[in-house]
Amino acid sequence: MSKILYISSEAFPLIKTGGLADVAGSLPVALLKQSQDMRLLLPAYPEVLNKITRSKKLSAKTYYNMPVEIIETRLPGSNVIVWLVDCPALFDRPGGPYSNSHGQAWHDNALRFAVFCYVAVDIALNQLQLNWQPDVVHCNDWQSGLVPALLSLHTERPATIFTVHNLAYQGLFNHQTFIHLHLPDELWQINGLEFYGQLSFIKGGLVYADKITTVSPSYAHEILSPEFGYGLDGLLNNRSEHLSGILNGIDEKHWNPGTDKYLKQKYNRHSLAKKPRNKTQLQEELSLPVDASLAMIGMVSRLVEQKGLDIILQSLATLITMPVQLVILGTGETHYEIQLTEWAQQHPDRLKVIIGYNEALAHKIEAASDLYLMPSTFEPCGLNQLYSLRYGNLPIVTPVGGLADTVIDASEKNIKNKTANGFVLEQQSATALLNSVQRALALFQKPEVWRQLQVNAMRGDFSWQTSAGRYIALYQQALSPNC
Ligand code: ADP
DSSP: OOEEEEEOOOOOTOOOHHHHHHHEEEEEEEHHHHEEEEEEEEEEOOHHHHHOOOOOEEEEETTTEEEEEEEEEEEEEEEOEEEEEEEEHHHHHHSSSOOOOOOBTTTHHHHHHHHHHHHHHHHHTSSSSSSOSSSSSEEEEEGTTHHHHHHHHHOOEEEEEEEETTOOOOOOHHHHHHHHHHOOGGGEEETTEEETTTEEEEHHHHHSSSSEESSHHHHHHHTTTTHHTTTTHHHHHTTTTGGGOOOOOOTTTTTTTTTTTSSSSOOOOGGGGHHHHHHHHHHHHTTTTOOTEEEEEHHHHHHHHSGGGHHHHHHHHHHHHSSSSEEEEEEEEEHHHHHHHHHHHTTTTTTEESSOOHHHHHHHHHHHSSSEOOSSOOSSSSSSHHHHHHHHHHEOSSSSSHHHHOOOOOHHHHTTOOOOOBOSSSSSSHHHHHHHHHHHHHHHHHHHHHHHHHHHHHHHHOOHHHHHHHHHHHHHHSSSSTO
């Protein structure tokens, strides 16, 4: 058993903007089940404080002249101990964890997450009288990137792991910020936190962590190339012997069509005949024509370039002439929201666009849809294709990252050997997308083949158990003296 401090800037169900929250809300639970002694460290945003029921104050200290308290609670629905970093000056404000309600990044994000990191470092070095010192500190994304860097300055320290959930988000700030934060001078170097004259939080993890992971084996490989490396491929190549990819699992309790609390009609792979009832209900709810013969294509996503919005928009004119209904739920860049909404207004029978964040609707879309659209330009792991597989909703994906690792194309050969579970584009283009949709629609007309594809998808094992075991093995490696 090891003591693991798991650091994340979001964790479901307390606070969520994307996939990181899903991972941080379920991997620590899986690790606890495998006898690891877990603490999850999270900022005390107002949404988090509103959701917790029982809590106690553990410790207090001042950082940059701001009082900070550590509050202990539990991750709802589990026994995982959560330590909240309560610094009202930095975290008690309306809006999101990283940006205000207009989508603008908080002006003081560097300070907010520097404090978060310094608290983590104090816990790691047992300097907050918490009576618990981790063997391993597991950091996630740029918000915790300073932790391995700051810990590297100590000889007696826990092992450090840094997981990249998305290399595109790096936590870049100007050099002045480095000075204002009084970060140790020796960290300002090219083989340190400096990135072309800027302060890079993510480099703190990539340069200094004992082990680096990403959330799928393919993405771990891809980020070594300039195309996916965002300027960090050189550094990652230098550290490649410490880099590996561990595929995310999913929370199988929360994403289970057999028990899903948001579904009126539950189903599993042995009762697939019940699934279409979900489509009828959603068609009624969203005022779409109720028609079982149309293939419903769902999408629940951040509306950003990464998610393939450009090729989707290029395809729409043709897509809406096909026997399909598209249902898109998401928020993101305004120009995508506007374009999609305009298309939906012009073609209300074919396309429904719901701008917003809606957990219940996300589940209903997964259950109602026949196909799921995820033609990402890159995808570190992707969770929605995994939810779709579990809900017998066949993903249409590009061959990148975690999508390539989890979706098996419905080629003739794969259909025959019963491994096919979705549709993989040859490349990321509108033409390839339309070809795949056409291929999918041809198979949708063959109920027996379709049923088999759904069964193949639904019997996939995406539980956390295997991946948690891989993390434990990695922790052991990081703890070994010759790491
Ligand atoms: P990313 O982390 O890049 O956003 P993932 O597929 O890894 O993409 O995870 C996205 C998570 O966020 C999924 O759980 C998805 O269901 C959820 N999600 C994204 N947008 C919305 C939305 N508008 N409403 C509800 N859930 C959403």
